[in-house]
Amino acid sequence: MKIQNGASAPALPACPKKAIELFFVTHPKAPKALLGPFLNKEDAACGLVVMRSAEAVVTSSLVDDIDELTRWTGINxxxxxxxFAGNGAHHD
Known part of the structure; x- marks a missing residue:
């Protein structure tokens, strides 16, 4: 708690952090994600092409923050x- 104008006030950040959405390719027959994490939905859609399964889907998960390893893994x-999907466009 911060003291503001003589009264107690909760210490809140000036700008709340935005949650980060990570994307994965999952399949109903697999217990966990088969591909991912991806940093955007478009890259995960390329993962669907790579999987070549009509049952595979893109799922997402919100996280508060990602470390550098996870970020670089998502880029890679x-x-x-x-x-592999034939879409050579570069995304970051």
Missing amino acids: NGAICRA
Whole structure:
């Protein structure tokens, strides 16, 4: 609690952090995600092409924050799936 004008006030950040959405390719027959994380839905859609299964779907998960390893993994996963799906466009 911060003291503001002599009264107690909750300490709130000036600008709340926006949650980060990570994307995954899942399949109903698999207990966990088969591909991911991806940083955007478009890269995850390329993962669907790579999976070649009509039952595979893109799912997402909100997280408060990601570390550098997860961020770089997401970038790398997207680049690899775009290359295998035939979509060489670069996303970050």
